[in-house]
Amino acid sequence: MRAAVLREHGEPLDVTEVDDPDPEPKGVVVEVEACGICRSDWHGWQGDWDWLGIQPQPGQILGHEPAGRVTAVGEDVTNFAEGDHVAVPFNLGDGTCMQCRTGHGNTCENPMPLGFVEPVPGAFAELVHVPAADHNLVHLPDGVGSVDMAGLGCRFMTAFHGLAHRAPVEAGDWVAVHGCGGVGLSAVHVADALGANVVAVDLDDDKLSTAEELGAAETVNAADADDVPGAVQALAGGGCHVSVDALGIAETCRNSVLSLGTRGTHVQIGLTTSEDEGMVSLPTDAMVMKEIEFVGSLGLPPTSYDEIFRMVARDKLDPSAVISETVSLDDVNDKLSAMTDFGTVGIPVIDEF
Numbered sequence: 229m230r231a232a233v234l235r236e237h238g239e240p241l242d243v244t245e246v247d248d249p250d251p252e253p254k255g256v257v258v259e260v261e262a263c264g265i266c267r268s269d270w271h272g273w274q275g276d277w278d279w280l281g282i283q284p285q286p287g288q289i290l291g292h293e294p295a296g297r298v299t300a301v302g303e304d305v306t307n308f309a310e311g312d313h314v315a316v317p318f319n320l321g322d323g324t325c326m327q328c329r330t331g332h333g334n335t336c337e338n339p340m341p342l343g344f345v346e347p348v349p350g351a352f353a354e355l356v357h358v359p360a361a362d363h364n365l366v367h368l369p370d371g372v373g374s375v376d377m378a379g380l381g382c383r384f385m386t387a388f389h390g391l392a393h394r395a396p397v398e399a400g401d402w403v404a405v406h407g408c409g410g411v412g413l414s415a416v417h418v419a420d421a422l423g424a425n426v427v428a429v430d431l432d433d434d435k436l437s438t439a440e441e442l443g444a445a446e447t448v449n450a451a452d453a454d455d456v457p458g459a460v461q462a463l464a465g466g467g468c469h470v471s472v473d474a475l476g477i478a479e480t481c482r483n484s485v486l487s488l489g490t491r492g493t494h495v496q497i498g499l500t501t502s503e504d505e506g507m508v509s510l511p512t513d514a515m516v517m518k519e520i521e522f523v524g525s526l527g528l529p530p531t532s533y534d535e536i537f538r539m540v541a542r543d544k545l546d547p548s549a550v551i552s553e554t555v556s557l558d559d560v561n562d563k564l565s566a567m568t569d570f571g572t573v574g575i576p577v578i579d580e581f
């Protein structure tokens with residue numbers, strides 16, 4: 229099969245022929261019909277996240293946002309058959325630990341992030357193997373196509389879990405979203421669908437107008453504001469109920485916390501880069517005085533995917549709105565390079581392998 233293989237961090241991926249995968253007894257092989265190209269791929273390509281233990285090594289096939297058809301099924305798999313239309317969650321679990329068995333597979337104790345670690349070659353490829361398929365794999369309902377699912381990618385799953393489950397957002401809340409890349413735009417769209425008033429924050433007017441199209445009630449261009457949290461608070465009538473750092477740099481994290489009103493909740497979705505390695509200083513005294521909560525959010529358990537699918541099927545959420553273009557596997561290096569200077573708006577989806 230054809231696949232895009234990492235040879236050296238920051239160097240172009242090698243689009244080449246590799247061996248087809250065979251299913252393990254509990255695994256299936258999926259023919260990839262669509263796969264999103266995401267900022268997480270960029271981080272992996274750059275060699276970030278070694279402090280998290282998920283830095284892809286040379287030889288890794290990247291790509292973690294696939295949907296497609298099952299082509300081969302291991303002998304111990306009971307819930308999936310050849311031809312099934314499926315989504316492959318990016319945060320694969322072992323299916324056996326306590327987290328997986330209690331419905332929190334997104335925080336599996338033996339996590340296998342697809343396309344980041346050696347046991348799970350990714351989906352910038354014609355075929356992808358899914359271990360523990362009965363636990364990990366999700367049937368796609370009618371009305372949600374493979375490109376739709378790739379548009380949902382990791383960004384909608386992460387944004388939805390953060391806002392619907394971890395915060396959680398209530399109707400009429402003011403929600404600030406700091407950083408309007410793929411996951412930020414998804415957070416804007418999800419928060420609007422959940423009934424919130426959204427303030428979108430970014431440095432780029434194009435991204436802010438996309439945020440408005442996706443439901444942002446107000447926008448702040450951080451390049452024009454001397455005091456970003458102050459500007460957000462003024463728009464939100466004194467402070468937000470929920471604020472999201474959808475980028476993962478120290479400045480957006482602090483701005484998000486400082487955008488909150490009393491008893492507000494900060495949701496950390498963005499993972500940091502090699503500059504911070506996850507260590508960010510925070511205004512803890514203000515957090516004490518205002519009883520501010522700080523919650524992390526990682527992906528979405530596979531058992532909750534249906535919640536999003538119901539909203540997509542009834543047009544409450546439109547993943548196609550964040551898809552910038554459909555491209556071929558051969559374009560993957562161009563698209564990753566374009567992310568280096570934050571020059572992309574929305575998500576490219578590979579639909580040709």
Ligand SMILES: [Zn+2]
Pocket residue numbers: 321322323324325326327328329333335336337338
């Ligand atoms: Zn587990």
Ligand SMILES: [Zn+2]
Pocket residue numbers: 266267268269292293318381382383
């Ligand atoms: Zn992703």
